[in-house]
Amino acid sequence: MKRDAKRVAYLMNHMEQVDFVGEVVSGVNEGVGEYIIPIEIGSPPIAQHVIMDTGSDLIWVQCQKCQQCHSQFDPIFDPARSSSYTEIPCESSACDRLNGKQDCDREGSCTYRASYADVSESKGTLVFETIVFGDVRILNMAIGCGYMNKGTFGHQAGIMGLGAGPLSLVYEIPVGGFFSYCLPSRDSQVSGSLVIGKEAISTGSVWVPLLSSIKNPSLYYVRMIGLGVGGIRLPISEDIFHLTESGDGGVIIDSGTTVSRFPKVAYEAFRDAFIAQTMDIPRAPGVDLFDTCFNLPNTIDMPLVSFHFWSDIGEVSLVIPPRNFLVVVDNMRTACFAFAPSPASFSIIGNI
Structure with missing residues (x-):
């Protein structure tokens, strides 16, 4: 408990007015559709590249001596080489913030299990560690040290969770819960940015309130009311996008999902309206989950x-x-309409 008290005191005294600005790069060249954030972990610091994910909370990286690890570009983090690595005991308040998912290993350390919608998962130990994000060094950050990791992580070291839960980077540091991100185009060589703190509040922007779901309190929802093509709003009922009081439906903002998805009725109306306005463009066969593709000439509106x-x-x-x-x-310039039907009643605005 003394460790918890010291952690809170440090953060309040030294970081309350600090804004965090980090780099965001497209993962296309590295084989993933998500966006990547470079960070450093440990003492001395080791470079790690993690997937930015607003749909989950925990930051975790793969750790040495893992029983099951996916291939990654960076060296796997070795806790034995870091002087700031400390395993979190089960009685710690940080372990309590795992929302009931915590368990204990034989030594009494807190363990975690992070599961994702594509059945990827990471299991390991919850630890306090030093991370560097942008130009800011953060001491005693609660992160996961993953020893059993499987799924589609695209050769990246782990995940940076930016969700609305208590172990998210956004809420572990006292900056008021403000953050924003600007994603570069998928094929761009230019970096985007992730800003955490009051600098994230830009002037001249149009604001859309965030909603919350009692079923999924860590996710960010927005009130979408429609879709349009060619400057014309389509006759789609707003009810299709409605978040109910019981937490069903709604529209999720998720940087960890690549392709935006809408309920079948909305998607088909959206797709068909786009096809109707592109009748003079040669069609191509569908590819994977994309059912609407074109043979694009070099220049076309x-x-x-x-x-x-x-x-x-x-x-x-x-x-x-x-x-x-x-x-x-x-390489034949086949281009696809990068939206898809949702398998459920909710919609997801992804990162394309």
Whole structure:
């Protein structure tokens, strides 16, 4: 408990006014559709690249002596070489913040299990460790040290959870829960950014309130009210996107999902409207989950699409250019409409 008290005191005294600005890069060149954040872990610090994920809470990396590890580009973190590594005991408040998922190993250390929608997972020990994010060094951060990791992590060291739960980086440090991210285009060589702190509040932006679900309190929801193609809002019922009081349905913002998905009725209306405005463009066979693809010439005008939301000032829209939703899938310039039907009643706005 003394360790917990020291941790809180340090954070409050030294970091209350600090903003965190880190680099975000596209994972396309590294074989993943997600976005990657470079961080450093341990003392001395070791470079690790992790997937940015607003749909989960915990930060974790693979650790040496793991029983099951996926292949990664960075050296696997070795706790034995870090002087700041400390395993968290089960009676710690940090272990309590695992939302009932904690367990204890034989030595009384807190263990975790992080599961993801694609059946990927990580199991290991919850530890206090030093991490460097941007130019800021954070002491005694509660992170996962993964010893059994399986799934689609694309050769990255682990996950940076930015969800709304208590072990998220956003809420573990006292910056008021503010954060923003700017994602570069998928094929861009330019970096984007992740900003945590009051600097994340930009002027001149249009704000859409976040909603919460009693079923999934760690996820970020927004009130979407419609979809549009070519400047025309489609006649899709707002009820399709509604988050119910019981926590069903709704629209999730998730940086860890690549392809945006909408319930079947909404998706088909969206797709069909796009096809109707592109009848003069040669079609190509579907690829994987993309059912609408084209043989694109070198230059051609394609219709814009739009997402419509409800905000405190009324209806607002996000207009998306073709380069951000048409994905070239081969060297023959086959490009696909990068949306898909949702397998459930909820929608997901992903990172494309």
